[in-house]
Amino acid sequence: MRYARRARGVRAGPCIAGHPVPEHWEALLGDLAREIVRRLGAKDVEDAARQIFHYPTLLYRLCDPPVVVEGRYGVEWARLCAAGEAPMGAGVRFPEVQVDARIPLDIYLGPCALWSLRSKAVAANWRKNAPDLYPAYSRWDGRYPHAYFRDVFPAVAFEAADQLGLVGLANARCGRRGRRCTAVAAWVYWIRNRRMPQIDLQLGRLLSFDLV
Known part of the structure; x- marks a missing residue:
């Protein structure tokens, strides 16, 4: 079988892998959706x-x-193949609000990081930027990421989301570094909805935005 070497009309990066909504794949991936099939x-x-x-x-x-992906997401797809890495950050911009709360978690990688290949460089990134999740990551066998991390993700994140709402959680300060908990909020959204918040936000379909 001859495979396509170029894809047009792609309006999403590799993080859509964690977003199994077929109509969104068809809307955002263009030629690439058909090539994946x-x-x-x-x-x-x-x-x-x-x-x-x-x-x-x-x-x-x-x-x-x-596959050479044309357009603004081409770099992300090229890096996937060249380095075995999907985008590792939270990947979503939540509205900024003032929140006087601190969450005892140091997790600054988003769930999209689960679609990176297991390598020394990726493991080092997890140890550095998600130390409170790294032990669970190191035990994961690489299959069924949602089912696995749903059961091991720290309960304090869901408790904070219920108390503060998703936007409040994203604007709380995390762990020892005191950075915004944007990645933690992305994990909570993904685990609860089986959808990536950046994809839903792009399509104007973010679910239960305040999670209250």
Whole structure:
């Protein structure tokens, strides 16, 4: 089978792998959605999205041979194949509000980081930027990320979201570094909704925005 080497009409980066909503894949990935279906031998976009959501390494089928993605997200897709890394940050901008709260968690990587390949560099990034989640990450077998992290993510994050709302949690200060808890809020949203907040925000479909 001959695979496409170039994809147009792509309006999302690799983080859509954690967002198994087929109509969003079709709306945002353009040619790339169809190419992923072909490379996985999937029945349709829904099947492909489900496979990649449960088995993150399947995303790298796009790298053999690599697909050149045109447009603003091309760099993210190129890095996926060149370095084995999906975007590691929170990936979403929440409105800024004043919140007098501190959450005892140092987690500054977002859930999209789960679609990076397991490497020494990626592990070092987890140790440095998500030390309170790294022990759980180091025990994860690389499959079913949502089911696994739903059960091990610190309960204090969900308690804070229920008390402060999602935006309040994002603007609280985290752990010893005192940075905004944007990544923690992204994890809470993803675990509760099985959707990436940056994708829903881009489409104007953010669910339960205040989580109260």
